[in-house]
Amino acid sequence: MGRIVLLRRSFLIGAGLAAAGLAVGAVPAFAEDAKPILEEHPSLFIQIAPDGVVKIVCHRSEMGQGIRSSSPALIADELGADMAKVVIVQADGDKKYGDQNTDGSHSIRGSYDTLRKIGAAARMMLVAAAAKKWGVATSACVAHDHAVHHPPTKRSLGFGALAEDAAKMPVPKSSAIALRPTSELKTKNAILPLVDGPAIVTGRATYGADVRLPNMLVAVVARPPVVGGVVAEYDASKALAVPGVRKVIKLPDATRPFGFKPLGGVAVLAAHTWAAMRGRAALDITWNAGENASYESTAYHAAMSDSLRSATGARVHSARKKGDALATLSAAAKKVEAEYHTPHLAHVAMEPLVAVAKVENGTCECWAPTQNPQAARTEVAKALGIGEDKVAVHVTLLGGGFGRKSKPDYVVEAALLAKEARVPVRVQWTREDDVRHDYYHSTSAQRFVAGLDAENRVIAWHHRDAFPSISSTFSGATFGGEGELQQGVTDLPLAIPNVLVEVCEAKAMTRIGWLRSVANIYHAFAAQTFIDEIAHARGMDPVDNALDIIGPPRIVSLEELGIASLPNYGQPLSEHPIDTARHHRVLKRAAELSRWSARKSEGRALGIAVHRSFLTYVAVVIAVKSSPEGIRVDEAWIVADPGTTVNIERVRAQFEGAVVFALGHALFGEITMKGGATVQSNFRDFRILRIGQTPRVIHVDVIANDGPSGGVGEPGVPPVAPALGNAIFALTGTRIRTLPIARSETIA
């Protein structure tokens, strides 16, 4: 995205399209809750002008995963368009595009077939127009290189020349759309150019804070230090005396459930950011902290630990049961027990939260780096008390998202302040705001007991899991839900005859949200570390032990898992089963690439872990070594089996980045609470990985194949922390059971 193109909604819907060929008159309106059959409305995504310029909509948000370099290219591929003649249009938030919530690693896996059908439907209309003109059968025509061709007579017509006639052709029904044979697809597992690369490296790409409107004020908000706290009283006189400060506005107090609503507080609006920041610092505010003021991280972990050991009755739910794990454990020849603790994490995208809004004549226009423009639209409409049709949400590039920018509280702040101030407003969160007012990745405590029989076989597995649930933010729930438990607990293949998994009550005392990879992070850390502990207890090689616990290559049934249902990331088990052959494949490949079996003779300390998440299978090996400054991560291997990819180059980049993202968390990442408020504030105390701490080499091996697409943004993260901990055990003999590792080890 270059300097922002202010695509008003009228551009897509109204007169701007009069000359735009294929799109004429075909943009449909959908009822509020109707699920649009997008492929039957190709003009939503594709507009072909008579001059041959093809506009293709990217309906998902770009936050570094490369979707703008991928999904339009897939549509163009199926259409037969030349990307050099394609203009990418970033969609506003609008239900007519279907799901736009860019999280859950499902931009490609959730829309691969639909995007292809959209391209194919438009192609069929172009072909029909050409065939009619030439008086030949459509079956004798082909579309490629931005034109329709009739090979028997060597005639061709460009897409531009056909656009107006094509628009008059009937739109094929979804069931009648003929996709290209996949062998014709140029995007499949391909290396595609990074469309925003040149704008990014010249500083000309537009992120949220780069949007400028006439007469705009900048707002910096003092929010309650404790979630749910309210302003008791405030004095704005010193703030208003700061040169450049124009207004001070109190925002509405937060109410439960917090959901996507702003946290409340007092906003200082000024002519520029610096004055707004100084103005905020000059505010005098007395807060009523509310009931979360008793939140203390240390005490909370101690309480979760008690719960893992002793909770009974209504304070514990069974989540997975097969055989009789407790009876088997009491008779086991040997038991392995361990307890794991992980902290809250903050998202800290490099771009702190920001949003711009303009409210006039009963309408609101917002510009925001949002992963979730439809939710932003809904929440802004609700907060302003106007219809969603009166709200436009334009999506800028995101300077990172990682799940935080799915929650549009910051967009609502901008809208509320713009309405109150009667001028456009940019709400700028400082880094401190970003760290202190996050929807935090959940903290967790987990306890495992495994039983071995006299023949050294694993015969029982008991896992107790406690974490405040994401649902708490939206409903007040006090137990982890099925969506979180499927992330590495209920879906974990265990060739063990007796399995019991229980979830313990854990009441949230801050806002909990999803962060890249979500519950998989703490579940994979604990389970994959525990499996490594079992290997040592059994005296087995960790890879052989992991393969033994996964069991032979097979499709794992719900019955074998000991569960009644599995959300499976929203996709059917028939298409995306739990296929342990794929666990085997990535694990063995990672072992082979890292020369696992030679590690001892070569004097290297390696750790390994494997995890399926977002329907993709990933194994990671980490190598660590000692240095005078402490433990150093030396090298990493990540092997992924994600099914079919569109842009394998960006997929590799996602896995490479996932290793760095996850190493930072495992080594340093920690948000703690004192008196209900976040202790950390900026990168000095919420540390992420730096270049010198990054392994010199991260080997990324994406196993390209033809299977249904899994996710790629998130699945790389979960196996990294356990592989690192297991490597540190191999190096030092110290078992990492509490994150971050910097709490107990010296890191170089």
Next chain:
Amino acid sequence: MTIRLRVNGETKEVDVDPEMPLLWVLRDVVGLAGTKYGCGEALCGACTIHIDGEAIRSCVTPARRAIDHDITTIEGLSKDGSHPLQRAWVELAVPQCGFCQGGHIMTAAALLAKRRKPTDEEIDASLAGNLCRCGTYVRIRAAVKKAAGV
């Protein structure tokens, strides 16, 4: 008060408090948004610019420090994205979200102006104060080396 700044070869007269950090002068007053706000405390490097060729953190540098000196921002590093680092960055598809990349490039450009053939250690030391949350560091190193021809 009105102060005179030379930004990317052009003289700008701006009416600002001379204590205002250059980051905000550039972004909010001059209108050059390529220099990014990431932390406000010289902890992340997203705001890196050059003053007389030296990489500095504009978020903690008051405007008065730049009076009578030459400021270069990412927009002015080259006219057309042709600086060897910018070319290498695109060729190796370094950016993910891209937000921090301008700061990384500006830091690396100052390094290459002094050390034409830096070692891995020199690259790491030079970029120690530039953070990337997407985790592009391996490619950043590779791109610096590609631009340097090492």
